[in-house]
Amino acid sequence: MIAGRHILSMADLDAAAIEQILASAQGFLQISRRTIKKVPSLRGRTVITAFFEASTRTRLSFELAAKRLSADTTNISASGSSVSKGESLHDTVQTLDAMRPDAVVIRHPHSGAAGFVAARVSARVLNAGDGQHEHPSQALLDLLTMRQRFGRLEGLKVAIIGDILHSRVARSNLIGLSTMGAEVRVAGPRTLLPPALGASYRCQVADSVAAAIDGAQVVMVLRLQRERMATGFLPSLREYAIEYGVNARLLGRAHPEAILMHPGPVNRGVELSPDVVDGGRSVILDQVENGVAVRMALLYLTLGGEPA
């Protein structure tokens, strides 16, 4: 279904394709729990991770995913490559492509960069985060985590809290959740809500964090970038923590079985109080584990494998 395709945006995936990826990922979860964490599915295939922006977990997650499928992996980053010598993205990716990789996993600070690369290479391109645009593998691992807990996505009440404006995680989740029929409410400071949010995605903009969380089954909290203070979006981290941070009291308004999600890395004491990060509702580490499985599924399926 997604064999031979690029994974650039959640908008390219219909419900059936998402189901296929999640089912495949659920199967791959077992491999990472074995003593011998390796299957030969992608033996002889080459995966390049091209990260033009800092990343620890996503890069590691994709790399482990590829290695556990026996693909050969190599990576390049902006510093220490020809990019720092002024080579254009066009030339860089054409050079990479000439080395015949089967897949290129790309992270780039510019929105639309993954599509830009996909239009210029013959390898499959997997978007590992392009600017403020999308981060589809993150949304898929989030969907998998939700489905594991609730057994379904349709009708699920999801609250997304925080800096929506700059968040590619929020965008990919808004699209994916809408495709799967979840009900999404968003909340955050007005300065960090993009214009025409309701017109761009199927979601409701709540008046307050509390209103968004009320009765929600999933509370997804986004990371607050510290640079938002310097650029005048917010007065201080302290005020953000008080006015928009999610703590045990707010989480008490959610559904009794609600889960707390965060794409990481967490600013403890800013968007989340320490007690809820470590509390019983947190599934943050499940998200990390599911991340490897989802990326295994994406690599496996796009490079032509049958559903596991």
Add this chain to the structure above:
Amino acid sequence: MKLIIQNGRVLDPGAGIDRIADLLVVDGRVAELAAAGSLAPQDAEVLEARGRWVLPGLCDLHVHLREPGEEYKEDLASGARAAAAGGFCTVVAMANTKPPIDNGELVARALERSASLGLCRVLPVGTVTAGREGKALAPFGELRRAGAVALSDDGAPVADAQLLRRAFEYARDFDLPILSHAEDPRLSLAGQMHEGAVSTRLGLTGIPSVSEEVAVARDIALAEYTGGRLHVQHLSTARAVELIRAAKARGVRVTAEVTPHHFTLTAEAVAEYDTAAKVMPPLRDESDRRALIAALADGTADAIATDHAPHSSIEKDVPFAEAAPGLIGLQTALPLALDLWRQGHLPLETVITRLTSGPAAVLGRQASLAVGSVADLVLVDPEAGWSLNDETNQSKSRNTPFWGRGLTGRVEATILAGRLVYARSRSPIWLGAG
């Protein structure tokens, strides 16, 4: 030297002319308008124009010809060829070259170069501030004496209101209008496209409509206070149109222009991160587009101007955020403007006026077919379909969202001061100064 243009539909709303006629040009001026087929062709060159329109040569208040400094994108020769092929006899060349046109010598050089090419009348603009740096006034007197027709820091609007106030006052001494790229640089900071549903979806930093409206309001207030002449470039929002309309009604000395891309496209043109549609000010909403057409209809906007801004693949074949803003427009302006008439938005007379006498009047000039006028003419086949492609394009650059798109209305010939400078079907096409 005589030239007869035979059997064309001579159309000049400014002079109240609309009839099938023979037009006689003698020594570079319109000498006679006679009944079709009545002028004897002895000792005159004859141009058959049956089924064609004969219009005054078009005038473009806003082009970037990139010379000196960025000749790989465009130069005075290629820019003039694109102008002639687009039916333009007069183009106003912006000062944001490298170095910027901020002294008389650079103005004089541009005038000499384009005069020797002889394809198009290039009217240079001088900068408002020295080096286009927004810190100190450029020498308006020297610029004017060398031949500059207006002042503009286009692309880098003068942020300091005090300095702009002085510029309006000082420019009055030389009767030069200030062409304003009205944008608040802080409100547009890091902006890539119009702020709205599409920017939200694409994750691109938006440029809100208020960025233009704040600047238009400021510029109008300063022009009104000082009595200076303000021309607002590339209007893009409905509210900016309202501000100009109200200012004109109060008698403020303000004029304005609208580009073909702003009256044709919306932010949706960017939806696939198409860098050809990246432009400042950005393509906006459908309601803005409608308001711009209404502004052209009622004269709030005096002129259609292209903001012809050539860029190469170096600036455009890059991720959207890195791409330079701007698109070429000299050859597509007329067919896109005629679409407004074809779709019933504007009367034909209005479309022609906004491309000829409207922009000319902003500079206190004329574009007319009345007897005695300079014979700048363009012959148009209103029904011919064509597209801009590697064969038809005369610019050095090809950055436009209209590339390859079907267009209706084609320039057949352009005559500059009585001389044929462009004839589509002739070979060689370019007659130049010869």
